[in-house]
Amino acid sequence: GAVVSQHPSRVICKSGTSVKIECRSLDFQATTMFWYRQFPKQSLMLMATSNEGSKATYEQGVEKDKFLINHASLTLSTLTVTSAHPEDSSFYICSVSPRRTGGEKLFFGSGTQLSVL
Amino acid sequence: QKEVEQDPGPLSVPEGAIVSLNCTYSNSAFQYFMWYRQYSRKGPELLMYTYSSGNKEDGRFTAQVDKSSKYISLFIRDSQPSDSATYLCAPLGGFQKLVFGTGTRLLVSP
Numbered sequence: 001g002a003v004v005s006q007h008p009s010r011v012i013c014k015s016g017t018s019v020k021i022e023c024r025s026l027d028f029q030a031t032t033m034f035w036y037r038q039f040p041k042q043s044l045m046l047m048a049t050s051n052e053g054s055k056a057t058y059e060q061g062v063e064k065d066k067f068l069i070n071h072a073s074l075t076l077s078t079l080t081v082t083s084a085h086p087e088d089s090s091f092y093i094c095s096v097s098p099r100r101t102g103g104e105k106l107f108f109g110s111g112t113q114l115s116v117l
Numbered sequence: 118q119k120e121v122e123q124d125p126g127p128l129s130v131p132e133g134a135i136v137s138l139n140c141t142y143s144n145s146a147f148q149y150f151m152w153y154r155q156y157s158r159k160g161p162e163l164l165m166y167t168y169s170s171g172n173k174e175d176g177r178f179t180a181q182v183d184k185s186s187k188y189i190s191l192f193i194r195d196s197q198p199s200d201s202a203t204y205l206c207a208p209l210g211g212f213q214k215l216v217f218g219t220g221t222r223l224l225v226s227p
Contacts, residue, residue, distance in 0.1 A: 004160075043218055046214055049213075106163070111158065
């Protein structure tokens with residue numbers, strides 16, 4: 001069964017609205033979660049690293065005020081795209097890392113296709 | 118130069134063929150090398166990973182790493198139409214960060 005649950009799988013919104021994406025670790029506690037973005041025919045690009053109980057670490061070029069990440073518990077991280085615009089349309093994917101393991105044990109969610117009109 | 122280079126394909130093969138998928142990378146510090154399979158509009162699924170140089174086999178899949186040439190390969194034996202997907206190589210960088218290639222799209226025809 002799925003180890004990581006990501007919702008919604010698809011969302012269509014109007015420009016200027018905010019969208020929240022949830023990532024849940026179902027089988028284990030995850031101190032670290034990662035958020036990626038993938039444009040068509042391109043590789044997954046890491047946006048930010050989400051650590052439980054502390055501020056997220058954003059990759060260079062990713063606006064932290066636009067992509068709000070909250071990792072409030074050991075099983076849930078959320079990504080909020082604030083004031084979304086058409087250029088934010090992309091496939092967003094989370095991954096989780098179980099406690100006391102290295103990156104070789106990363107599990108991915110099923111992804112969220114965001115379309116901003 | 119990208120950290121990880123991968124031919125985007127598509128690579129088209131008939132069912133039963135042996136498939137060779139390849140990546141090159143530039144960072145000699147990479148130690149773990151992952152292969153993920155991604156179906157259209159789905160999250161990546163870990164196929165297998167190797168540590169340092171060498172081979173690792175899992176069923177019809179064999180992963181090979183040559184750190185001296187910074188070359189990574191994934192071989193699929195007896196390919197099936199269900200293997201049609203995009204295959205992503207991803208060395209593991211610092212702080213558990215995966216560095217993904219663009220992926221190679223594989224099409225296996227019946």
